[in-house]
Amino acid sequence: MNTVxxxxxxxxxxxTAFAVNFAYACAQLGRRTLLLDLDPQGASSFYFRIRPPEKLKGRKLMAGKQPLLDFVRESDYPNLDILPAKLSFRHFDHVLAEANKPLAQLRQLxxxxxxxxxxxxxxxxxxLNLLSENIxxxxxxxxxxxxxxxxxxNTLGQLTEFLEEHLAERTPEFLPFFSMVESRKRLHxxxxxxxxxxxxAFLRTIIPYSTDVERMGLSRSPLLATRPSTPAAKAFAQLASEILRAL
Ligand SMILES: Nc1ncnc2c1ncn2[C@@H]1O[C@H](COP(=O)(O)OP(=O)(O)OP(=O)(O)O)[C@@H](O)[C@H]1O
Ligand SMILES: [Mg+2]
Known part of the structure; x- marks a missing residue:
């Protein structure tokens, strides 16, 4: 299994716009895909119209006391399941701080x-907290x-510095891409x-700034599923291929 x-x-x-479209694209290509929404805001879960189960508790999940697979839900699309987020996921850092291996807990789960x-x-x-480090x-x-x-x-500089300092031994692929690009702007x-x-390391594909992406909040589905011929959707598909080639 690859983890991205x-x-x-x-x-x-x-x-989130990337995660939702990437997960969908990979599932369409036949990969059995699980999208884990680890953000208490639950935006990915919202886009897939999946509500978190009542019994799911952030603390218990991260402590390994609730098996993650018990709370995975099917999406409306083949090969694509979701672990929906809950507001209680905001407690993850407290749990991680008390774990036996505070940096490796998520990997274990x-x-x-x-x-x-x-x-x-x-x-x-x-x-950039303990949950981020676990991820x-x-x-x-x-x-x-x-x-x-x-x-x-500036933020990119901080992240690369952090990766060099703290993940030198087990370096994941670092794949930045340009997002929300407005090509008419000289600054961009x-x-x-x-x-x-x-x-x-920057990926070649650029995701343009597009209202079509914002509209995902109305359709509550990946742009690639509802409007695959839009320029932004095509860019997401191309980005997915580029990432899969890099893995
Ligand atoms: N390419 C794009 N063009 C225009 N709007 C976009 C684009 N990508 C994302 N957005 C919009 O920008 C907002 C933030 O996007 P998104 O939720 O994907 O960012 P995020 O990094 O996941 O945010 P957060 O840090 O809050 O999780 C959303 O309203 C989304 O619709
Ligand atoms: Mg998000």
Missing amino acids: AAYSIKGGVGK LKPLAETYDLAVVDAPPN LHATDAIVSPVVPTPLSA RDTMCDLRAQYP
């Missing part, structure tokens, strides 16, 4: 999934949306040029 995390220290950069799934996609909340330690690839502005460049064009020169 949609992760950035920054909020609102397109992690994901192990049994390998029997059922080819791919686990983690929709991570923004931040970084559990994944084969960190896919990180970057909006091409100077502030994002110039920042992309600078960042590509600085970080050769």
